[in-house]
Amino acid sequence: MEEIFQTDPLIEHIYIHVPFCLKKCDYCSFYSEIFSEEVKNKYLTNLTKEIEAYKAHFKIQPRTIYFGGGTPSLLLPEEIESILQRFNTSNTIEATLEINPVSITCEYANKLKQTSINRISLGAQSFVDEELKLLGRLHNSKQIIKAYDHLRAAGFTNISLDLIYGLPRQKKSDLLFSIEKSIELDPEHISTYCLSLDEDVPLFSQKALIPDDETVSEFYYLIRKKLISAGFEQYEISNFARKRFESEHNLCYWKDKFYLGLGPAAAGYIDLFRYTNPADIKKYFQMDLFLNWKKISDEDHEKEFIFLALRKTKGMNLKDFQFSFKENFLLKYEKEIAKYLENKYLEIAGDFIRLTPKSYFISNEIFTEFM
Numbered sequence: 001m002e003e004i005f006q007t008d009p010l011i012e013h014i015y016i017h018v019p020f021c022l023k024k025c026d027y028c029s030f031y032s033e034i035f036s037e038e039v040k041n042k043y044l045t046n047l048t049k050e051i052e053a054y055k056a057h058f059k060i061q062p063r064t065i066y067f068g069g070g071t072p073s074l075l076l077p078e079e080i081e082s083i084l085q086r087f088n089t090s091n092t093i094e095a096t097l098e099i100n101p102v103s104i105t106c107e108y109a110n111k112l113k114q115t116s117i118n119r120i121s122l123g124a125q126s127f128v129d130e131e132l133k134l135l136g137r138l139h140n141s142k143q144i145i146k147a148y149d150h151l152r153a154a155g156f157t158n159i160s161l162d163l164i165y166g167l168p169r170q171k172k173s174d175l176l177f178s179i180e181k182s183i184e185l186d187p188e189h190i191s192t193y194c195l196s197l198d199e200d201v202p203l204f205s206q207k208a209l210i211p212d213d214e215t216v217s218e219f220y221y222l223i224r225k226k227l228i229s230a231g232f233e234q235y236e237i238s239n240f241a242r243k244r245f246e247s248e249h250n251l252c253y254w255k256d257k258f259y260l261g262l263g264p265a266a267a268g269y270i271d272l273f274r275y276t277n278p279a280d281i282k283k284y285f286q287m288d289l290f291l292n293w294k295k296i297s298d299e300d301h302e303k304e305f306i307f308l309a310l311r312k313t314k315g316m317n318l319k320d321f322q323f324s325f326k327e328n329f330l331l332k333y334e335k336e337i338a339k340y341l342e343n344k345y346l347e348i349a350g351d352f353i354r355l356t357p358k359s360y361f362i363s364n365e366i367f368t369e370f371m
């Protein structure tokens with residue numbers, strides 16, 4: 001396979017999917033299975049094989065490694081460290097572990113601090129217990145605070161919180177409560193997600209109770225306003241960070257960088273090839289490397305480049321576009337962008353074209369212009 005790559009790609013970003021949860025949350029469409037020791041051990045054996053097989057094909061020097069899930073905190077700290085030790089981590093600046101508040105003890109946090117993990121993404125979602133129940137989360141708000149305190153006490157200095165808004169029957173006062181509680185905890189980073197429900201999740205039956213678009217948009221701008229007033233900088237449509245705490249790993253997706261996806265359901269992007277591993281643990285155990293790899297056409301690459309770059313508040317660098325696609329973006333898309341520039345949904349700032357804040361909530365509509 002490697003002979004068909006255009007270059008000898010250097011891989012600097014790694015995503016590892018850990019496909020286990022203690023229980024499925026009622027809104028979640030991410031691939032995961034109910035945790036068992038036996039399947040976890042088989043998964044670790046296969047993950048190791050997958051890592052070693054890729055190491056034989058590519059030069060891998062991770063700057064960022066991200067354990068997502070599922071519930072990666074169901075792995076023991078020593079298991080996480082033994083995965084990390086399979087890589088040359090001398091250039092690794094960010095190693096993130098997603099943590100479910102339900103699975104964290106003081107002892108776990110202390111042991112985790114002894115590993116190379118240096119960034120935590122804590123799945124808070126809400127600080128309103130009724131909302132957490134509605135979402136089918138296994139933890140309450142007290143457990144989020146406890147988990148956060150354990151992680152801080154253990155010495156973690158880069159913690160992100162995830163929040164979800166746009167819940168069925170969500171009240172503005174409840175949303176405000178969650179934002180204020182999040183700010184009070186003083187994390188380095190906050191990611192906010194608008195609830196979206198696929199047909200096959202239990203909460204789909206309450207989809208009609210989600211507030212209308214206008215209200216959800218109001219919620220989005222309320223979160224934004226509160227976080228910015230509290231000193232966070234928005235660096236992407238859904239992501240806010242203290243200065244210098246933007247997630248390097250998140251940024252790799254929006255900057256068109258190559259990344260290796262490992263584990264079931266993980267997606268990867270290397271040298272203009274994309275692949276997704278089977279979202280089925282048994283199929284993953286039998287999977288052939290490179291079987292699902294598909295070359296992206298230049299046209300698709302260009303579209304992805306545009307809408308991923310425009311997700312960053314900094315926008316898309318016009319010189320980078322010219323360099324990658326040998327065309328002038330402003331001339332090529334003159335017709336598509338004219339009305340947005342005129343009504344100030346898009347703006348040009350130096351070498352960048354970017355969305356203006358009033359278009360953040362309707363960004364998908366603008367992106368379809370380039371599709």
Ligand code: SF4
Nearest residue numbers: 021024025028069070
């Ligand atoms: S939201 Fe997280 S914890 Fe809940 S089922 Fe999905 S992956 Fe598991």
